[in-house]
Amino acid sequence: MSRDVTGTPQTSPPVLAAYSYCEAVTGQQAGNFSYGIRLLPTAKRRAMSALYAFSRRIDDIGDGTLDPESKRLRLEDARTTLDRIRAGDIDEDDTDPVAVALAHAVRRFPIPIGGLDELIDGVQMDVRGETYETWDELAHYCRCVAGAIGRLSLGIFGTVPGARDAARAPEYADTLGLALQLTNILRDVREDAANGRTYLPSEDLAKFGCSAGFHSALPPAGADFTGLVHFEVRRARALFAEGMKLLPMLDRRSGACVAAMSGIYRRLLERIAEEPTAVLRGRVSLPGHEKALVAVRGLSGYDARSVHRQTARGRV
Numbered sequence: 001m002s003r004d005v006t007g008t009p010q011t012s013p014p015v016l017a018a019y020s021y022c023e024a025v026t027g028q029q030a031g032n033f034s035y036g037i038r039l040l041p042t043a044k045r046r047a048m049s050a051l052y053a054f055s056r057r058i059d060d061i062g063d064g065t066l067d068p069e070s071k072r073l074r075l076e077d078a079r080t081t082l083d084r085i086r087a088g089d090i091d092e093d094d095t096d097p098v099a100v101a102l103a104h105a106v107r108r109f110p111i112p113i114g115g116l117d118e119l120i121d122g123v124q125m126d127v128r129g130e131t132y133e134t135w136d137e138l139a140h141y142c143r144c145v146a147g148a149i150g151r152l153s154l155g156i157f158g159t160v161p162g163a164r165d166a167a168r169a170p171e172y173a174d175t176l177g178l179a180l181q182l183t184n185i186l187r188d189v190r191e192d193a194a195n196g197r198t199y200l201p202s203e204d205l206a207k208f209g210c211s212a213g214f215h216s217a218l219p220p221a222g223a224d225f226t227g228l229v230h231f232e233v234r235r236a237r238a239l240f241a242e243g244m245k246l247l248p249m250l251d252r253r254s255g256a257c258v259a260a261m262s263g264i265y266r267r268l269l270e271r272i273a274e275e276p277t278a279v280l281r282g283r284v285s286l287p288g289h290e291k292a293l294v295a296v297r298g299l300s301g302y303d304a305r306s307v308h309r310q311t312a313r314g315r316v
């Protein structure tokens with residue numbers, strides 16, 4: 001590894017190009033998460049982009065139009081890439097920029113890369129068309145596809161020296177991932193139903209008369225769809241409140257990144273709570289200026305405090 005006059009390791013041109021590729025993928029595709037990632041200092045921002053680009057690839061295999069067997073094979077290829085990264089087998093001249101960037105990030109930060117195997121396990125559950133009877137079963141899926149991303153990200157953020165309760169940081173990062181994923185599931189209920197997928201626990205659907213599913217812009221006849229959404233919103237709020245205990249353990253810019261990511265999704269959740277049937281008509285989203293505002297507030301610590309205030313008032 002080459003170093004500059006101060007002895008700081010230099011990142012080689014091929015690795016820089018690989019990171020640029022991942023940052024472009026993040027900028028183009030991470031409609032919500034890019035606001036937070038942009039707040040990080042360079043090395044962490046690049047590492048988060050590598051993580052995002054690899055995760056996006058896995059997700060896209062699951063969501064794509066290939067037949068299940070081809071998806072399975074593509075996911076196994078991704079697992080092989082992870083094995084090669086673990087074995088130190090990816091050099092900077094490799095033709096896959098995402099693998100080059102991720103391999104560099106894994107050398108630089110203590111990223112628990114097994115989390116990406118969990119992500120692949122979760123997407124394989126999707127490919128097999130698994131459904132979930134209970135919240136515990138759905139939580140296991142969410143832990144694979146989102147909790148793992150929280151724990152992987154924590155490897156990049158690190159915790160500040162002397163942080164109280166730092167041993168619990170991975171647990172909180174995992175819980176925040178669950179909060180985000182449950183919000184995502186509520187937001188995408190219609191799109192997933194159109195693709196033949198239902199993530200919400202069947203015992204919850206039954207409780208609110210929604211077992212027949214929701215394939216149109218109208219709530220199912222006789223179902224308490226609003227009651228179902230409010231039930232899941234309460235669960236997601238509690239997960240956010242628990243997961244946000246991570247924030248005081250992070251340095252300012254990592255905290256800002258997490259506050260922005262969580263803050264944007266937390267607002268989405270409240271938008272859904274205000275008008276549950278909106279998710280049956282289309283994808284609920286925030287305008288760009290609102291996401292930017294949440295991100296800026298994250299940088300000043302505003303949203304973190306506001307979440308704590310809401311928790312203290314018993315809002316969750």
Ligand SMILES: CC(C)=CCC/C(C)=C/CC/C(C)=C/COP(=O)(O)OP(=O)(O)O
Pocket residue numbers: 029030031032033145146147149150151153154173174176177180181184258261
């Ligand atoms: C500690 C920490 C950083 C925790 C957060 C972990 C995290 C970022 C989990 C991702 C979960 C999620 C909802 C992915 C959806 O991606 P998508 O591409 O479908 O999202 P979009 O459609 O909203 O853009």
